[in-house]
Amino acid sequence: MSKSFLDQFADRLIAWHQRDGRHGLPWQGHRDPYAVWVSEIMLQQTQVATVLERYPRFMKRFPTVKKLAAVNIDEVLAEWAGLGYYSRARNLHACAKQVVEEFDGHFPKDPLLLEKLKGIGRSTAGAIAAFAFEEHAPILDANVKRILARLFAIDKALQEKAVTDELWALAKRLLPKSAKSMPTYTQALMDFGATWCTARKPVCISGQQRCPFEKNCQANLNDQVLLLPKKISKAKSPEFICNMVLLRHGDFVLLQKRPPKAIWGGLWSLPESEWIARQPVNLKLSHSPSKTSSLNLLTTVLTGENVKDLFKQCSPLLHKEEIRHVFTHRRLWMQIWESHSQERYCFVDPTLQWIDLRKLGQYGLPQPIKLLLQGLSLARDVGTKS
Numbered sequence: 210m211s212k213s214f215l216d217q218f219a220d221r222l223i224a225w226h227q228r229d230g231r232h233g234l235p236w237q238g239h240r241d242p243y244a245v246w247v248s249e250i251m252l253q254q255t256q257v258a259t260v261l262e263r264y265p266r267f268m269k270r271f272p273t274v275k276k277l278a279a280v281n282i283d284e285v286l287a288e289w290a291g292l293g294y295y296s297r298a299r300n301l302h303a304c305a306k307q308v309v310e311e312f313d314g315h316f317p318k319d320p321l322l323l324e325k326l327k328g329i330g331r332s333t334a335g336a337i338a339a340f341a342f343e344e345h346a347p348i349l350d351a352n353v354k355r356i357l358a359r360l361f362a363i364d365k366a367l368q369e370k371a372v373t374d375e376l377w378a379l380a381k382r383l384l385p386k387s388a389k390s391m392p393t394y395t396q397a398l399m400d401f402g403a404t405w406c407t408a409r410k411p412v413c414i415s416g417q418q419r420c421p422f423e424k425n426c427q428a429n430l431n432d433q434v435l436l437l438p439k440k441i442s443k444a445k446s447p448e449f450i451c452n453m454v455l456l457r458h459g460d461f462v463l464l465q466k467r468p469p470k471a472i473w474g475g476l477w478s479l480p481e482s483e484w485i486a487r488q489p490v491n492l493k494l495s496h497s498p499s500k501t502s503s504l505n506l507l508t509t510v511l512t513g514e515n516v517k518d519l520f521k522q523c524s525p526l527l528h529k530e531e532i533r534h535v536f537t538h539r540r541l542w543m544q545i546w547e548s549h550s551q552e553r554y555c556f557v558d559p560t561l562q563w564i565d566l567r568k569l570g571q572y573g574l575p576q577p578i579k580l581l582l583q584g585l586s587l588a589r590d591v592g593t594k595s
């Protein structure tokens with residue numbers, strides 16, 4: 210690639226952004242590192258349309274890093290409910306505390322220091338430093354990797370360390386000379402990958418627009434656009450099955466706080482059995498199991514409790530429904546078993562708690578469990594009115 214192309218790339222991209230970039234999104238134009246950071250984390254695995262709705266809500270509830278650091282993690286998880294990838298919410302909270310405790314509530318402007326904060330990787334550190342402090346820091350998210358792989362016809366697997374190093378070096382080489390241009394340039398790069406040089410329908414293939422780099426882009430010149438970046442074949446996601454017990458007492462339902470490092474870590478969910486590989490043999494189930502099977506099922510879900518005592522107070526377990534949930538790398542079939550307890554039984558395990566259905570909004574719940582419980586809550590309201 211010619212030196213003049215490398216030197217002019219930033220100016221050409223900024224000129225493209227003025228004409229065809231995205232403008233007026235609520236998280237754009239901020240110089241407040243807190244606002245930049247929240248938007249960057251939320252946009253990582255969530256569609257722009259969803260972030261448009263949820264970002265202003267989050268910022269209204271937690272307007273500063275000090276406010277976010279001061280609340281209980283449950284509040285953050287409840288606000289994050291439905292956005293998925295809950296480790297992001299846990300990291301946001303932990304990082305806010307770090308900023309308050311170690312940096313007196315002010316984000317550092319050095320990308321190397323930003324990278325040391327919980328949940329902030331090198332690319333996010335670069336984005337915060339560029340947007341908030343006009344630092345000469347490159348970004349290298351999936352969109353930028355794709356643009357670079359195509360512009361420079363890099364046909365090796367992008368996960369290889371040597372290739373990643375090469376991409377970072379290129380991302381740095383292309384930065385604008387003027388520090389003042391860093392926010393616009395960084396936004397332009399993000400927008401170009403998200404809207405023009407997209408994975409499946411880049412404009413040079415769809416023919417809808419003329420790409421400003423089409424005469425330099427090595428992938429375009431060599432007819433390799435859809436072949437780059439090189440795809441790695443994915444293994445089929447493993448499938449699991451588990452039992453969950455929906456134990457109710459009037460308006461209360463038994464929930465369990467999940468361990469922080471598990472899937473849906475820190476959220477409140479139905480008590481569940483261990484996940485096992487889904488096999489044809491464990492697909493056959495009786496919708497109203499015998500007393501012995503019910504007791505066994507309850508024992509595998511409420512481990513460590515005196516289940517026999519509890520069992521005496523419960524109505525027979527009935528299969529309520531099967532819920533399938535797709536995670537990024539696995540699928541889970543949840544068998545929901547319902548029973549009513551005569552009283553709010555006291556459990557030894559403090560993570561097990563009876564939660565009032567009318568106060569569900571105060572708890573962070575996994576989306577499928579939230580929908581299930583909201584259904585119960587709705588039925589309760591209808592029942593009360595009729």
Ligand code: SF4
Binds near residue numbers: 412414
């Ligand atoms: S020519 Fe196509 S592949 Fe190359 S940068 Fe432009 S949109 Fe992307």
